Each structure stands twice: as structure tokens, then as C-alpha cells.
Amino acid sequence: MMSVQLGSALSTGLIDDVGAGGAAWLRLTAGALILLAIARPPLRRVRRSDVAPLLGLGVATGLFTVFFLAALERIPLGTAVAIEFLGPLAVAAIRSPSRAALAWPALALAGVVLMTEPWTGATDPLGVLFAALAGIGWGCYILLTQKVGDRFDGIGALTLTIPVAAATAAIIGVPQALPGLRLEHIPLAIGLALLLPVLPFALEMMALRRMTATAFGTLMALEPAFGLLLGLIVLQQQPGILQLAGIALVIAAGAGAQRRGLRAAPEEPDALSPPAARAAPNSAPPR
Structure with missing residues (x-):
């Protein structure tokens, strides 16, 4: 979580230069190249029925990355x-x-209302919309990660899905990035790609091998707090009392949603797939 939110906070400079879509495209492309360098794509294990979930997972990853970075252009990291x-x-x-x-999303929504204070008119509605679209993308990512995770085990399928994510982000990102793209952006994109997606996926896979999905998801409920903390430290985004109360409600809702969140493991998973990482609520247990 620290790696994810640090990568998000440090992406703001790149976003200023090449736009949110350009930053997402550069980061995902660098991540895809790194993953391809350390793992072999499991092409021989892919069945025809796997193609749609793999493509869908890649597209969902690309879209929620673009939307989330677009939200960061307009609203604080913790709120996003x-x-x-x-x-x-x-x-x-x-x-x-x-x-x-259903009470848990309602509780979290109440927390978000406290954080955004819509009655003041100070929050950027387009930023809120982009963050909400990123949330829809993350929800789709969870469902597709479970489906792919039932067929594979490991990180090899990331070498299939992250390139698709990079290609998805390229549709918006390439036109945004080219006018402002400079040579010094390349090592920056590589460093940000190590922070997300490469390092978090690897760490989450190791974590899921050692703990239940419910315990993992409960810990993942702390992610908004990490966003608030990194926004404060890196971006000097000072939260108020209502923002702190709102983030507490979101964390409580995330932890509460993990009750009875375990799921029976599939019988015969194949090797080499993405971890059920970042699939916090009701995610599949390690296989």
C-alpha cells in the first residue's frame, strides 16, 4: 500500500508534463517491459475461454489507472x-x-461526503467523477482477477494483462504525452513502474500465500489512510477534521466488509497468473 500510494503521489510531476493519460501510458508500458524481462508469458497455457477475461483484465487495469491519475490532477490523493x-x-x-x-458501502459513501464537503462547492466535480470511474474499473478488476486467478497461479499472466493495459492507456496517453515528452521522463516512468505495478503485485502475491484473503482485505482497508498520509507528506495536502472523520468511516467500512469474505478455492488452478492482488473485498484466497 505504501508503494502504491507513493507511486501515485510521485506521479503528479509526470502528470503535469505529459497529462494523466500520458503518465498512465508511460508507467504501464515501463511496467510491462519490466515484467516481460523477469517472467515468460504463459502463452501455451492460455485457452480460448481465457482470452476474454485476460483482455478484460488488461483493459480494466488501463482504464482505472488513467481515471485515477486524472482524478489526482483535480482532487487530493486521500480523497481520490x-x-x-x-x-x-x-x-x-x-x-x-x-x-x-449494503450498509458498508453506504457508510463509506458517508465518509466520502465528509471528505469532499459538496455543500461548500470547493470540490472539483470532474475529479470526483474520475475517481468514481476509477472505482468502477477497480471493481471490474477484482471480478476479472478472480476469474483469471481460478485458472492460473503466479505472476506470469501479468505479462499478458499489463501490456494490454499499456495499450489501452496509449489510446488516450500517446496524444497527450507526445507534445511534452522528454528523454528524462523515461527513467522516471521506470521508477514509477517499479512502485506500481511491479513491486506491489509481487509483494501482494507473497502476502496472499501467507494469510487468508479476509485478513488481506481487512489490511487493504487501510489504503485510503495511506493515501491521506502520502498526500500530506509528499504533496503537502493538509486534511481537515471532516476529512479525517471521513477517512475513518471509509476504513471502518472497508474492514467491516471483510466479514465472511472467504471464498472456496478452485480445485485445479494452472500455473502462472496474476495474484488475486488488490482484490480486497471478497477476494479469492491464495492457491
Whole structure:
């Protein structure tokens, strides 16, 4: 979580130079090249039925990366993370057998209202919209990661999905980036790619091998707090009392949504797929 939010905070300079889409494209392209250098794509294991989920996972990854960075152009990091987190919470609530689980996204939404203070008119509505779209993308990412994770195990399929994500981001990112792209942006993009997606995916895979998905998801509920902390330290974004109260509600909702969040493991997973990483609520346990 520290790596993810540090990478997000440090992306703001690149966003200023090449736009949110350009920053997403550069970061995902560098991440794809790094992953291809350290892992072989499991092409022989891919069945025809796997193609749509793999492509969908790559497209979802590319879209929520672009939308989240676009949100960072307009609203504070902690607020963007809290709004984005509504996506995984909605997935957890909808898939829960208990309708009472819908209370958790409602609690988180109340926290987001406190953070954005819409009654003041100070929050950028387009930034909120971009963060909400990123949350939808993250929710789709969770569902598709579970589907792909039922077929594979490991990080090899990231070498298939992250290039698709980079290609998706390129549609918006290349036209944005080219006018302002300079040679010094390349090492910056490589460093940001190590912070996200390369390092977090590897760490999350190791974590999921050692703990239940419910415990993992409960810890992941702290991610909005990490966003708030890194926004304060790196970007000097000072939260007020209402922002702190709002983030507390989002964290409480994220932790509460993990109750009964375990899921039976599939019987015979193949090797080499993305971890069920970042699939916080109701994510699949390690296989």
C-alpha cells in the first residue's frame, strides 16, 4: 500500500508534463517491459475461454489507472483513494449473501461526503467523477482477477494483462504525452513502474500465500489512510477534521466488509497468473 500510494503521489510531476493519460501510458508500458524481462508469458497455457477475461483484465487495469491519475490532477490523493475504494466495497456488498452488507458501502459513501464537503462547492466535480470511474474499473478488476486467478497461479499472466493495459492507456496517453515528452521522463516512468505495478503485485502475491484473503482485505482497508498520509507528506495536502472523520468511516467500512469474505478455492488452478492482488473485498484466497 505504501508503494502504491507513493507511486501515485510521485506521479503528479509526470502528470503535469505529459497529462494523466500520458503518465498512465508511460508507467504501464515501463511496467510491462519490466515484467516481460523477469517472467515468460504463459502463452501455451492460455485457452480460448481465457482470452476474454485476460483482455478484460488488461483493459480494466488501463482504464482505472488513467481515471485515477486524472482524478489526482483535480482532487487530493486521500480523497481520490477513498472514492475509488467505493468500487471494491460495492463488489463485496453485491456478492454478499446478506443484504445487510449494503450498509458498508453506504457508510463509506458517508465518509466520502465528509471528505469532499459538496455543500461548500470547493470540490472539483470532474475529479470526483474520475475517481468514481476509477472505482468502477477497480471493481471490474477484482471480478476479472478472480476469474483469471481460478485458472492460473503466479505472476506470469501479468505479462499478458499489463501490456494490454499499456495499450489501452496509449489510446488516450500517446496524444497527450507526445507534445511534452522528454528523454528524462523515461527513467522516471521506470521508477514509477517499479512502485506500481511491479513491486506491489509481487509483494501482494507473497502476502496472499501467507494469510487468508479476509485478513488481506481487512489490511487493504487501510489504503485510503495511506493515501491521506502520502498526500500530506509528499504533496503537502493538509486534511481537515471532516476529512479525517471521513477517512475513518471509509476504513471502518472497508474492514467491516471483510466479514465472511472467504471464498472456496478452485480445485485445479494452472500455473502462472496474476495474484488475486488488490482484490480486497471478497477476494479469492491464495492457491
